[in-house]
Amino acid sequence: MELHFECTDLSVWKETLSTYKSRMESLNKPNLISLDEFYSHELPFLLHQRNPNPFITTSELSRLMQWKLTRGKWRPRLLDFVSSLDDSSVKSASQKAFHSLPDTSKAISELTVLKGVGPATASAVLAAYAPETAPFMSDEAMVAALGNSKDYSLKQYLLFTEKLQIKSKELSAKGDSFTPSDVERALWSSAVGVKLESSQKVSDNKIKGSNKRKRKH
Template sequence: MGRKQPQPEDITLQEFQDALGRYEALIGRVSDSKGAKAGQKTLAELDKYRYEEAVQIFGSGDPKRLMGIDEVKTLVEWKLRHGKFRPTLMKLVSSNDTTAVKDTIQEAVGLYKKTADTAAALNVLTKLKGIGPATASLLLAVHDPERVAFFADEAFYWLCSGGRKSPIKYNAKEYQALHEETQKLRDRLGVRAVDVERVTYVILNERGEESPARVEDSKSRAAEEPGAKTSKQPVAKRKKEPVEETKEAVTSARRSKRTKRSS
C-alpha cells in the first residue's frame, strides 16, 4: 500500500526530511530508466550538477565566477531531462550571445541581491531567448537555494493545485503564487527552497517514478511554459510548440524589428 500524500499545510518536519532522504534513490532509479545517449550525461549526473556543483559555484554570497552560456545550457539540459522535454528550447537558449548571457544574469542577480525582488530579477532574465519564467527561476534558484524556488511542475502541483496535475500557464502570476507558498512552508518548517523542490518531486513521482511530463493532459501540453516567446506565424497543421519556447521567439522577433527601426 502506497504512502498517503501529505499536504503542504500539514506535512511535518519529520515527513519532509523523510521524503528528502528518498530523493537521491528515486532520481537514481528514474535516471536508470531513462538512460543516456553516447556522450550524454545521465540524469543523475545532471542532477548532481544542479543541486551540488552549480550551487557550490554560484549559490554563496560571493560566487566563484559569473554564470555563462555553458552553465545555462547544462541547467537547461537538466531541466529538460528532469521534467518535460521541449525539442526546440535548447536551440533557442544556445542562440544567445555569450556576453549578453553573462551580462543579463549579472544584472538580474545584482538586482535580486539589492532588492530581494524575485519578480524583478525574473523580468531581467526573461529578456534572453528561450528563457521563460520557469527557466529564469531555475537560474535564480541556483544563486539563492535558501529562498528561491524553481518553477517545477511538481512544486506547483503540490503547493498551488492541491496535488492535482492541472494545466499550468507558466506565467509570472503563477510563479509568484508558487514563491509565496514556498515561503510559507519554509517559514513553518525552517527548510530551504531547494529542498522543498526535491520533496515535491518525491511526493508526486515516487509511486510512478516518472516525471509528470509523461502523464499530463493534452490541455496542459498545449500550454507549456509561456514566457519563452515565439513569433506569431500563420498556424499550419502541426504540433503546438511548448509556449515557453514559442513565446520567446515572438519577443525576440519584436525586439529585432525595434532594433532595425532604431538603427
C-alpha cells in the first residue's frame, strides 16, 4: 500500500516505517544492509561520543556516501571526491555544522564547502547526528513531500525540512515520537515498495504472455 504524505494516521506511518529493513533487503544491493547498519546505528553513536565537539571523519563520511549512493543513485565520482578530502577539513567543517544546529541552513552551508558534498549529502550527515531536526534529502521523500526531486538546492532542502518537521510534530502529537527522519524513512520505504510491486506485475504479465504464446503453438 502506498503511503501518501497527506496521511494523518500514525499507525499507517508506523506500519510503513516497520517495512524499511525488508524493503532494503528486497533491493538485493551489495553491502546495503551493512552500510545502513553503520549509518543508522554505529555512526550516530560515534558522533555523540565526541560531544561537546562532535565531528565526522573522512573515512566515516566516505562510508556515509557509499550508503547514500547504494540506497539511491550510484555516482562514483562523488565517492572519489569525498574519499580524498583532507581529514582536518572534514573535521572542522562538520564541527561547525553540528554546532550550528538547529539552524539547518547554516549547518548545510558549513558542510557544502567540502568538495563532493552537496545539500543532499550534507543532509545525510546532519540526519545521522540530529534525526529529530534534519531529515535526509532522499529522492523518494522529496517526490512525496514536494512533488519532485530535481532540485538539490539549499532553498529546496529548507522547504523539504520544514514540511517533514511539521509532519513529524503532527504524528508525534498522536502518541509516539515520530522524527523527521522517521518520516523520510517511511516515505522511502513506501516508494520502494510501490516500485517493487509494479516491477513484479510487469514480470508476472511477461510470464503470462509467454505462457499464452506457448499454448497457441
